[in-house]
Amino acid sequence: MKLATWNVNSLKVRLPQVLDWLARQQPAVLCLQETKLEDHAFPLAEIAAAGYRAVWHGQKTYNGVAILCRDEAVDVSRAIPNFDDPQARLIAATVDGVRVVCGYFPNGQAVASDKYEYKLRWLAALRTYLVTEMSHHDRLALLGDFNIAPEDRDVYDPVAWRDQILCSPKERAAFADLLGLGFKDAFRLFEQAERSFSWWDYRMMAFRRNHGLRIDHILLSPDLASACRTCSIDREPRRLERPSDHAPVVAELC
DNA sequence: ATGGCTTGAGTGTCAAGA
Numbered sequence: 545m546k547l548a549t550w551n552v553n554s555l556k557v558r559l560p561q562v563l564d565w566l567a568r569q570q571p572a573v574l575c576l577q578e579t580k581l582e583d584h585a586f587p588l589a590e591i592a593a594a595g596y597r598a599v600w601h602g603q604k605t606y607n608g609v610a611i612l613c614r615d616e617a618v619d620v621s622r623a624i625p626n627f628d629d630p631q632a633r634l635i636a637a638t639v640d641g642v643r644v645v646c647g648y649f650p651n652g653q654a655v656a657s658d659k660y661e662y663k664l665r666w667l668a669a670l671r672t673y674l675v676t677e678m679s680h681h682d683r684l685a686l687l688g689d690f691n692i693a694p695e696d697r698d699v700y701d702p703v704a705w706r707d708q709i710l711c712s713p714k715e716r717a718a719f720a721d722l723l724g725l726g727f728k729d730a731f732r733l734f735e736q737a738e739r740s741f742s743w744w745d746y747r748m749m750a751f752r753r754n755h756g757l758r759i760d761h762i763l764l765s766p767d768l769a770s771a772c773r774t775c776s777i778d779r780e781p782r783r784l785e786r787p788s789d790h791a792p793v794v795a796e797l798c
Numbered sequence: 799a800t801g802g803c804t805t806g807a808g809t810g811t812c813a814a815g816a
Contacts, residue, residue: 553804553805553815554804554805554806556805556806557804557805578805578815580805580806604806604807605805605806605807605813605814606806606813606814606815651814651815651816652816653814653815653816659814691815691816708816709816710816743816745802745803745815745816746802746803746804746815747801747802747803747804748801748802748803749802750802750803757816759816786804788804789803789804789815789816
């Protein structure tokens with residue numbers, strides 16, 4: 545069973561790339577972030593024609609998340625319970641006995657900004673929610689754009705990024721806190737090339753220079769982690785014309 | 799140098815991303 549996550553930066557623009565990628569990779573589950581579509585505009589017909597079902601949670605202009613899956617998605621929940629959030633950043637569903645939580649974590653803009661405070665509150669609410677989810681689901685996966693580079697090795701220039709947004713100690717502590725619940729970072733279960741990243745700025749030829757960050761992650765509960773056989777970042781879509789600035793991350797479970 | 803691209807909004811040019 546293949547689980548994947550991809551921040552597509554507009555599903556409207558990237559739909560042909562998503563359909564191509566589904567046909568090639570055939571994942572059981574693909575979590576999407578930054579769909580940037582209102583719910584009525586979600587392209588269900590095209591996705592269904594590709595052999596996938598979908599559940600989604602969107603809004604105008606910004607944010608928006610979706611879970612595409614081969615089999616039925618049940619027990620769908622949209623947004624973090626008990627957290628008043630006007631932004632469409634989370635959707636969860638159970639697929640093939642796996643509880644899938646798809647999140648588009650806040651960016652935070654700058655340390656000490658209002659958006660940073662919102663990011664920290666969002667992370668605290670997510671943690672509370674995941675404690676509950678873990679108590680109900682042994683097979684639990686959290687996938688998405690975390691907007692956190694967990695360690696210096698996840699950053700192309702750790703000195704320049706020290707204490708900056710996506711790398712600040714409080715953000716990294718929140719990530720470590722999720723690992724403290726028992727989650728494993730699927731990517732780090734395996735030997736990986738140095739300087740492996742999942743996002744590269746559109747500007748300054750950042751992709752060609754591999755000036756990136758690893759901010760898209762797949763976290764697995766202990767049961768799923770022991771079933772995980774590979775985890776990799778697929779840089780191919782980043783090479784296409786009009787790419788998303790993020791690459792898909794894929795984990796294979798047995 | 800707070801820029802550099804890209805998207806969505808909307809038809810000017812800005813907000814937001816990371």
